[in-house]
Amino acid sequence: MFETIQLAKGVQLHVRPTTQFKTVNFSVKWRTALTNEAAAVRTVLTNVLQHSNAKFKTTAAFRSYLDDLYGTVLYFDTSKRGNEHTVLLNIETVNDQYLNNANVLQEVLSIVHTAVMEPNVDENGQFVETIVSREREMVVQRIQSIFDDKTRYAQTQLTKNMRPNHPASISANGSLEAVKAVTVESLMAEYTRMLAQDRVDIYVVGDVNVEEIAEQMKQALPLQDREVSSITVPQADVQPFEYVREQQDMKQGKLHIGYSTPVKFGDSDFATMQVFNGIFGGYPHAKLFMNVREKESLAYYASSSYSGHYGLLFVLAGIEAANEKKAYTLIQQQLEAMQQGEISDLELAQTKAMLTNQLKEALDSARGQIEIYDQYKDLPESFNIDTWSARWTQVTKEDVQRIAQQVTLEAVYFLSGKDNA
Template sequence: MFTARKLSEGVTFYSLPTKQFKTITLSIKFEAPLTEEAAGRRTVLSNILQFSNQLTPTNTAFRQALDELYGASIYLDSTKRGARHYLHLNADFVNDSYLNGSSVTEAVCELLQAIVRKPLFLTDAFDDSIFTREKKQVISRLDSLYEDKARFAQQRLLEIIRPNHPASMSASGNKERIERMTLEDLKEAYHSMIQEDKISIYVVGDIDEQQWNELLPTYLGFDPRTSLVIHSDIDTIQTAEGSTTEIQEMKQGKLHMAYETPVTGSSPLFPTMQLLNGIFGAYPHSKLFTNVREKESLAYYASSSFASSYGLLFANSGIEPAQKDKAEKLIDAQLEEIRSGHISDLEFVQTKSMLKNQLLEIRDSARGMIEVYDSYHEIDPEFTIEGWASKWENVSKESIQQLAKDIRKVHTFFLAGKEEN
């Protein structure tokens, strides 16, 4: 898919020339070890870098610059994967070939350079109120988790089964640590990002690779850095089985269940696990949806997900609190059906089809291709969309059944309303 070129030690340029898109999509990924403190600092940093640089020192100036660049889009965000934290700088802008002699590519690169290299907080002109405001925005984002009961229940389950572990750490950090964060902490996080982070730069579109080989060192060059060795997958930690119930002001109960598996994203069994998850609960034809929600009407929603970095399978549902025990038993029974080899041809074939179609649809999105390749190429250095799709074709019902026998339920978390206590 992508061609990789080392710009300097720890800095790699990934290019994908294609006439499929009229725009150019660029993504710079700054990668560092995940800690709660670093995550909070880097998330606040991403907020401030976006609208506060020496070229466009205000939000208004930044928006005006984008308008002058034919409506270019530039934004930053932060995410996590495994034990790694990412700060992303993303841009989408029109290809110069559609502008009748005009050029925006270098102007976009100049603005990106200002965002990365010339943040306003490195000058005396920086207003400390910006720092205070952006800290409050990140804290508000973390507080909003409490209002989304499904997300809250999932986070509590992770905190219980993986305390002080990357699985339960938020990509936005920890509220208390962010409240204590100082401007000097922000500057330290910035210098660490610029000098120490592993950096991947992706460019997709109808591009001249030689032009970008010259543009990137000019506008977005970075000094060599020691290559980080951070594993995407976290070794499985055995967790004792248990059950937790918590009470809040709410009506619908949230039943979240965690299962340990012997599989992570780098395992040869990962494609088999993707199919197992699809049959279990990832799709509308899956066992959880058809049997727990549709046939028995025990859940407002019922689905499963697989966290490949941590080897954890989850079953999540919204239920009437009085139905908790019955729903839990029925959810467990769906996994037992797979262990027993009760996988219908429809479930088997349709899951393969859904997985394949989802992956093939990624080709319609430049950003989607970047994210999928960035996730998969460490697992499979020869990764292609078509090549990975073929892996599912080689998986049998028997191998899914055998894998299901090695999956162990570890914890049930139930969030219910006060009147049901």
């Protein structure tokens, strides 16, 4: 799917030449070990790089220049996966072949160089204090906004209860305390370290020449050799079962349930775990949706999600506080039914079809191709739709039942209004 070229030790370029899109998409990913401190300083760094550099001192000037490049999109962001924290630079620009007498691609690569390699610094070689202060406050507000999103807040609290001081409960933005502690000095130190030491993956999707784009990327991002090692998720300290209740000024209750499973991304049972999650609560035809929401009308929504890198399974349900016990009991009954092998042919077939269709839909976009390949590329065999579709097809009811029997309840968190106390 992608051709891989090593630009330097620890720096890989992945190119997919294709006429599928009229744009050229780039994604640069700098990766390091995930900690609260690293996540915090790197998130502030992405904000600073996003809005100011040596050539364009203000956000308005930078945005105006990108607009003139036929609406080129360029943005920094952060994410996490497993025990990795990633700084992202994503770019989408028009393909020169669809323009008359234009060389937009070269200008875009030039601005990529500026945005990454030529930051806006003061006479002391540090990031500008006023800009850092402003962007640090923006990240603080972003973290604090989670409190207003009660679903995200409840999920954050559940994960912290299940896996305290573990990558599973560390935000890609870092903690509030760690963000507030970021200084211009710590920001410059991390920026310098990131460019010199992070493992880097660069993706390009579009109608491009592989050899030419490789040379152009070397010029745009002249990154040197670095020593990199694999980053593994540490062993989790499983906490005693807790059923936590909290009240706030709100109406709809949030019932979040956490389970663990020995199956993780890349394991031989990973495909079976995906099918299990789809039947349990991953899709509109799933047991949670059909029985908890539709049949019994106990939830505004009810679904499950599987976090493969941590081996964790979550159920999220929006309910009336008065229905807490009924909803919780019914959710548990859906799992018990699967553990007893109560899985219909239709549930199995629909889930396999949904998994395949979901994968195909994701691959309809350049960004989707990048993200899926980036996730699956480290597995022993090369990724393609047919391989994964075949894996799902081979999953039997007995396989799903066996996986269901390995799912263990770990924690429950229920957030409701104070009037329901």
